[in-house]
Amino acid sequence: MPTRRAVISSEDEQTAIWFLGVLSQIRISSEQTAGAFSLTDNLARRGSGSPVHIHDDEDETLFVLDGVLRVFAGEEDHTATAGTVVTLPRRLRHAYVVTSPTARFLTLHLPGGFERFAAEVGQPAEALTLPPESTERPDLAEVRRTAAQHGITILAPPPLP
Numbered sequence: 001m002p003t004r005r006a007v008i009s010s011e012d013e014q015t016a017i018w019f020l021g022v023l024s025q026i027r028i029s030s031e032q033t034a035g036a037f038s039l040t041d042n043l044a045r046r047g048s049g050s051p052v053h054i055h056d057d058e059d060e061t062l063f064v065l066d067g068v069l070r071v072f073a074g075e076e077d078h079t080a081t082a083g084t085v086v087t088l089p090r091r092l093r094h095a096y097v098v099t100s101p102t103a104r105f106l107t108l109h110l111p112g113g114f115e116r117f118a119a120e121v122g123q124p125a126e127a128l129t130l131p132p133e134s135t136e137r138p139d140l141a142e143v144r145r146t147a148a149q150h151g152i153t154i155l156a157p158p159p160l161p
Helices: 114-121 140-148
Strands: 015-019 022-028 038-045 052-055 059-066 068-073 076-081 085-088 094-098 102-110 152-156
Touching: 015 114, 022 114, 038 114, 059 068, 059 076, 068 085, 068 102, 102 114, 114 140, 140 152
Parallel strands: none
Antiparallel strands: 015 022, 022 038, 038 102, 052 094, 052 152, 059 085, 059 102, 068 076, 068 094
């Protein structure tokens, strides 16, 4: 059920995590909206992206603020530049990868809860900066197991830029 009260989320109340190479600031959590939705503000470098996956219970919307994403939706491959909005209904196979030096984009999940998965896989951000570059790839098997607990099926590694 959607929230029936105003939600004001100031920056000092928001949390940030480093998740799969992305700085993800949780602007509105599903806890704040009684599960109705969550909104994150993401900053990523070239090559960062999501594994190919399916959400069982969530619709996802991306809004590109800066930079360029390559977005895969079903069998389609799109270029998403600043100002582009991408809606990804639940149960549609999708992924994205950053193709510009950096990109900033919002993600809206309906209903909310994706941020709990991201927090389990990621770690609290030490600063509001991109996470340190890692030479290690995340353990896809572990990400897959954790994702399954949140109604997400990981199908393949992230696409190449």
